[in-house]
Amino acid sequence: MIIQGTNASADVRERADVVIVGTGSGGGTLGAYLAEHGWDVVMVERGGFFRAEDFTQREEDAMADFNGRRGLDTTVDNAVFLNYAQAVGGSTVHYWGDSFRPPPDRLERWRAEHGLDWMTPAELDPHFEAIEAELGIHVTPETLLNENNRLVREGCEKLGIEGAKPPTARVDCLGCGWTQFGCPYNAKTSQLITTIPRVSTGGGRVYSDARVDVLHIEDGRATGVEGELTARDSGEVRARFRIDADVVVLAGGALGTAELLLRNIEDDTVGRRFFINPHYFVWADFGRRIDNVSGIPCAYVVHEYRQVRKDERGRYAGGGYIMLSNHQSPGITAAMLSSVGADHTDRMKRWHQLGSVMSVIDEEHPGRVFLGKDGIRRTEYNVKGVDQLKAVDYLKQASRIFLAAGAEEVWVPDVYGTIIRTERDIDEIGVRSVQPNAQFCAGSHLMGTAPLGTNPADSFAGPTGEAHRVRGLYVADGAALPGSVSVDPSLTIMGVARWIAAGIHERHGRVGG
Amino acid sequence: MAGRARRVRVAPAASAAPGAHCAKLFRSGNRARVYHAGALPAMGVGGTLFDMRPTVETIGPDPAPTSAAGSLDRRGFLRNATGGTVAIAVASMLPAGCTADYPQAADDGIDLASLSPKEYAVARAAAEALLAGVPVDPAAIALAIDRELAAVGEPIRSDLRNVLRLIEHLTILGFHRSTFTELRPEQRLRYLEGWAKSRLSLRRAAFQALRGFVQYFAYIRPQTRDLTGFTGPLPEAVSLPVVRVVDYGEVV
Numbered sequence: 183m184i185i186q187g188t189n190a191s192a193d194v195r196e197r198a199d200v201v202i203v204g205t206g207s208g209g210g211t212l213g214a215y216l217a218e219h220g221w222d223v224v225m226v227e228r229g230g231f232f233r234a235e236d237f238t239q240r241e242e243d244a245m246a247d248f249n250g251r252r253g254l255d256t257t258v259d260n261a262v263f264l265n266y267a268q269a270v271g272g273s274t275v276h277y278w279g280d281s282f283r284p285p286p287d288r289l290e291r292w293r294a295e296h297g298l299d300w301m302t303p304a305e306l307d308p309h310f311e312a313i314e315a316e317l318g319i320h321v322t323p324e325t326l327l328n329e330n331n332r333l334v335r336e337g338c339e340k341l342g343i344e345g346a347k348p349p350t351a352r353v354d355c356l357g358c359g360w361t362q363f364g365c366p367y368n369a370k371t372s373q374l375i376t377t378i379p380r381v382s383t384g385g386g387r388v389y390s391d392a393r394v395d396v397l398h399i400e401d402g403r404a405t406g407v408e409g410e411l412t413a414r415d416s417g418e419v420r421a422r423f424r425i426d427a428d429v430v431v432l433a434g435g436a437l438g439t440a441e442l443l444l445r446n447i448e449d450d451t452v453g454r455r456f457f458i459n460p461h462y463f464v465w466a467d468f469g470r471r472i473d474n475v476s477g478i479p480c481a482y483v484v485h486e487y488r489q490v491r492k493d494e495r496g497r498y499a500g501g502g503y504i505m506l507s508n509h510q511s512p513g514i515t516a517a518m519l520s521s522v523g524a525d526h527t528d529r530m531k532r533w534h535q536l537g538s539v540m541s542v543i544d545e546e547h548p549g550r551v552f553l554g555k556d557g558i559r560r561t562e563y564n565v566k567g568v569d570q571l572k573a574v575d576y577l578k579q580a581s582r583i584f585l586a587a588g589a590e591e592v593w594v595p596d597v598y599g600t601i602i603r604t605e606r607d608i609d610e611i612g613v614r615s616v617q618p619n620a621q622f623c624a625g626s627h628l629m630g631t632a633p634l635g636t637n638p639a640d641s642f643a644g645p646t647g648e649a650h651r652v653r654g655l656y657v658a659d660g661a662a663l664p665g666s667v668s669v670d671p672s673l674t675i676m677g678v679a680r681w682i683a684a685g686i687h688e689r690h691g692r693v694g695g
Numbered sequence: 696m697a698g699r700a701r702r703v704r705v706a707p708a709a710s711a712a713p714g715a716h717c718a719k720l721f722r723s724g725n726r727a728r729v730y731h732a733g734a735l736p737a738m739g740v741g742g743t744l745f746d747m748r749p750t751v752e753t754i755g756p757d758p759a760p761t762s763a764a765g766s767l768d769r770r771g772f773l774r775n776a777t778g779g780t781v782a783i784a785v786a787s788m789l790p791a792g793c794t795a796d797y798p799q800a801a802d803d804g805i806d807l808a809s810l811s812p813k814e815y816a817v818a819r820a821a822a823e824a825l826l827a828g829v830p831v832d833p834a835a836i837a838l839a840i841d842r843e844l845a846a847v848g849e850p851i852r853s854d855l856r857n858v859l860r861l862i863e864h865l866t867i868l869g870f871h872r873s874t875f876t877e878l879r880p881e882q883r884l885r886y887l888e889g890w891a892k893s894r895l896s897l898r899r900a901a902f903q904a905l906r907g908f909v910q911y912f913a914y915i916r917p918q919t920r921d922l923t924g925f926t927g928p929l930p931e932a933v934s935l936p937v938v939r940v941v942d943y944g945e946v947v
């Protein structure tokens with residue numbers, strides 16, 4: 183059953199075996215697993231409930247309807263735009279569907295640095311296999327590569343740079359091109375059309391427009407959540423709700439989970455490791471109309487530079503990021519280009535000629551999430567130190583790829599109007615381009631704000647996902663990851679959530695509710 | 696103490712009335728923090744001018760200022776803590792502007808939902824300058840910003856309003872004696888470019904915030920599609936069935 187808070191007329195109180203805050207990659211996966219193992223599941227989602235017919239694929243509708251803070255959220259210094267969804271289905275409603283398993287080297291690091299001994303391919307692979315089957319994840323078919331994707335591949339192949347078509351979560355995709363504004367065809371296998379229906383038709387209740395503000399804890403044990411049911415358009419409070427449960431799972435994303443914890447629990451480990459995988463965008467003008475819209479935005483991924491390379495003295499020498507082929511709608515593109523006046527207008531006149539890639543920087547320096555004195559959740563994040571060098575290296579390598587692919591101009595969209603026309607121009611790219619607010623920077627892989635680990639001084643939850651200091655309280659979303667995955671984290675979050683769900687089921691032994 | 700559950704609800708954030716934010720800052724004596732504010736967003740304004748930290752770890756050379764405003768900046772007008780504090784705080788404390796001084800909204804027949812008449816006029820003037828050759832009405836852009844800020848609320852609303860006031864009154868940075876709205880469009884553009892290339896993140900951020908809002912709300916409009924060559928999203932052109940029907944059970 184789907185219960186839309188926007189239609190509520192009276193307070194609600196109910197009991198369940200488990201209440202899950204958040205319905206995205208983590209919450210949806212965990213909820214479906216437990217519901218299908220006999221648990222009485224209630225899920226609560228801050229955002230609205232939108233179905234295929236609600237997705238107009240107009241960017242302004244998507245931003246206002248289901249992007250966090252209407253698509254306008256940024257860090258406090260406003261240098262990084264934070265991109266996340268608030269809707270039933272979470273960020274899978276607007277994600278691109280790239281579905282990577284975590285690289286083995288990353289799992290190895292998490293085992294070594296955070297004591298997460300279970301994070302092995304052998305332990306996780308069965309969960310990934312199940313999820314991949316459920317979501318129909320498969321290597322992107324050639325038919326979904328638009329011309330931008332093919333040009334990125336062509337440039338890589340000419341330069342001998344490693345790349346590949348990514349695994350993607352969609353079945354029978356029409357290739358409309360605007361998956362980030364919600365799929366109107368039920369082809370992208372988001373949580374919205376996969377795990378959520380399995381909960382809602384399996385006896386579970388999914389509340390939308392339900393903003394949790396209280397986490398109930400009694401004698402060191404989580405006992406439920408409480409909050410407001412709100413009008414979708416105005417935010418007006420319609421009613422209050424309270425869900426009592428034996429197990430409480432937080433899966434509201436790295437921001438939502440951190441915010442709820444900060445409001446309710448004093449724990450120094452919350453919010454202080456905020457990873458975002460900074461995205462910088464490079465644009466390339468091919469001097470002719472190219473198909474930069476159809477298919478899916480990212481049908482080609484450049485892997486060559488994922489690992490950091492160091493010189494003989496141990497200094498940074500390149501890498502530490504991947505590149506995703508990318509396209510953006512006109513409004514968002516306009517906001518990403520830092521030029522003004524006739525120059526900006528001229529660039530926008532060439533929108534239909536533009537190829538693009540974006541970075542996923544595997545950062546060393548996380549930011550933090552905190553509550554301001556006014557009680558509003560805020561974030562700090564600085565791209566700094568070696569992460570700036572990674573960003574610069576990315577801008578240079580992306581420029582090389584596009585030049586090799588035949589671009590007439592490559593734009594580093596900074597306030598200095600940096601344009602690359604030849605290999606020689608690439609040397610002009612420097613750290614000034616990646617100073618705060620020198621160009622558009624975004625983060626959409628939000629992770630690490632309530633991380634798992636064995637050390638209670640450095641992690642919010644233990645290896646099982648249960649909080650170190652609050653029994654019966656679990657974290658099972660991007661917040662739980664101990665660091666950057668170095669690739670799109672969606673499938674990692676799902677796999678970890680499913681593993682945590684299996685553990686909850688095994689330990690609590692609740693079969694049949 | 697780490698890990699101790701408070702079990703006490705922290706009151707949800709209250710939304711501030713327009714102008715209350717600025718007044719509070721003066722009363723609380725946060726002037727030094729005002730100067731050290733970092734920046735504003737590329738597209739949105741999710742933080743606050745007054746919570747921003749001053750430094751980032753810079754491992755390369757800063758750009759050399761290329762404009763008159765940049766030169767002034769380099770000499771320390773805003774890099775001087777006291778001067779910066781006063782400049783920004785004064786701009787923040789300026790009256791919202793009345794219809795008599797800023798009649799543009801009234802002339803456009805607009806009832807404002809979040810911006811003051813002055814702020815509307817600045818947004819409108821910025822749109823006029825920034826959107827050279829773009830087939831949109833600057834008044835429509837200013838109205839869209841007004842409505843968006845009403846919908847999105849705090850802290851974004853207060854922050855962009857402060858940006859608009861700063862832009863209006865710090866024209867001395869561009870060696871202008873007139874306010875932003877009194878400048879000719881080409882003068883406004885050069886003035887804004889000075890903000891864009893400033894060594895101060897605060898100024899670059901204010902520029903990015905204003906520019907991002909204006910350009911985003913221009914290019915989401917269908918009348919710009921001829922300019923960009925965008926053919927619109929597929930659902931606008933053709934109604935296609937879903938590839939699978941999803942059963943959610945009962946929906947209430």
